[in-house]
Amino acid sequence: MTVTPLHPSPTQTQPDRLGRFGTFGGKYVPETLMPALRELEDAIAQYKDDPGFQKELDGLLKDYVGRPSPLYFAERLTQHYAKADGTGVQIYLKREDLNHTGAHKINNALAQVLLAKRMGKVRIIAETGAGQHGVATATVCARFGLKCVIYMGVCDMERQSLNVFRMRLLGATVQPVEAGTGTLKDATSEAIRDWVTNVEDTHYILGSVAGPHPYPMMVRDFHAVIGRETRQQCEEKWGGLPDILLACVGGGSNAIGLFYEFIKDSSVRLIGVEAAGEGAETEKHAATLTKGRPGVLHGAMSYVLQDGEGQIIEAHSLSAGLDYPGVGPEHSYLKDTGRAEYYSVTDGEAVDAFQRLSRLEGIIPALETSHAIAYLETLCPQLEGSPRLIINCSGRGDKDVQTVAKFLDANPK
């Protein structure tokens, strides 16, 4: 008999001794990396509350990144979804797209580079899908004079050629990865291989809340500034909490950055939107939480897209940043506990939303972000009254205009 506890246990927000959220997370890496992960854990513990570290980070977040990012009321998007009786969802955008380099990714890249410097590492590596994390990493490496190698799948290099140029302009070496489908999964594997080889002088700036412990926790904590600012901005604007938080989920860094501050506020709905590619029911999607099952990829136990042999399946999404068959372990945990909800939208729906936000608000969102915006189509009609909803506008879409133009040519209305 299954007994449902009357008072469900509170949601776990810190990983346990083995780096797990519930059963998800852990460290599934070659032994060579285990001491490096330990070293990283020690460095995090040492600098987390170190006033010198925090002061340097806060100063750079303010003057170099441009934080705090605004919480913007999207008036015309709100009107677009208003109901006949005058009620309707009040939509706000947390403008991470206004950060230096055009996405939330720099919050984490900057903090990790400060940590790497203190750890005495002289070389930085990173993986990138859409190129936003690669650009952010190349940027902070330029700022601190560190050698930088970015691994990027050949397919992504083609669809994000603008970002490839930006990374090279910033002095980084962009290392093409041909294995597999030449996308984010393959770039991540190659970055891990580099790290195994050069672990003694190299720090790996992982760009999502994926990978072995302590990465999911650390990357989350460095993005948690998004949620902290949001809470304060809500307080200033209407003196209360938001009702719904909405964000796209590939690995899940921008989503957890927004959610984390509010996990214990049970009245706040947390919604993550994955990429359904050509459709979650087809074979070409990246809807890991919707269609995957627990497994191990890139060092962590999490939901993974895999076949009947436990081989990892190639994901598909028009958006390079969401084109990944894994997802952060904490998201897997939040899904299983029911604290957060996860849905998916297709390439076509995301492209519609990309255009809608551009026309209604004069904001061209990243294709990744467009997935969160697209989910409004489903969500808004379901909601009653005028709840306050915040979308993490995680990145700007300049990088995606060619991809969208191509998609629209191939899929005329």
Added chain:
Amino acid sequence: MLSVSDRLQTLKSQSQCALIPFITAGDPDLETTAKALRILDRAGADIIELGVPYSDPLADGPTIHAAATRALRRGVKLEDVLGVVESVRDEITAPIVLFTYYNPILYRGIEPFLQRIAQAGVKGLVVPDLPLEEAEALLTKGKEVGIELTLLVAPTSPQERIEAIAKQSQGFVYLVSVTGVTGARTEVASRVKDLLPRLHKTTDKAIGVGFGISQPEHAKQMKEWGADAVIVGSAVVKLLAQGTPEEGLKAIEAFCQSLKAAIQ
């Protein structure tokens, strides 16, 4: 077939260094894999490591990664690999150690996986993405069905980890000779020279050295530095993949003999 630890202890008591060649199952095809197992056994292999092809082999360099990708493209599945083991188990004396990543094990379930490979005749297991902290279930359940899980020690492992790993490792202790992925290298890592005596001081178990050993001279050097076994992977995989399967089999036979001669 003897267990991996029995085989190595026997050799160790005779002051012999064991040869452990590695091949990727299903490359170029399963039939060649079966033949290769017989040939390696005949040509001096004391234990054979058989790689199960995996889509995302994090610890492998380009040679073994490519071999795995080719095998997967041919549709090779775990059951096929075990079928090959079953077909040769009565003909060869070298115990077979399966080299596989963790996700396919997890997918099957730890106990069903272990029972099935034991039933097929596999004697040992190496899981390169499973560090000590996550290995408890495989270590315990493996023991129940006679599968020895060999753990890896890296050049970066601090002394207390080396001790803990050596204590838990079954079959032998796998010393990774380089900070890096598998793959042939022109020189052997001199750090092994310091690591081997340290490991011997820690444990009575046999120590096998692998990653980057690609020539008879390397194997000889490892033996002189105190290795109880040398593991040669990418170099064998590369030879087997060149030319026709027959040419490949001939090449690995000669190579295996030359490796064996170097450590005798």
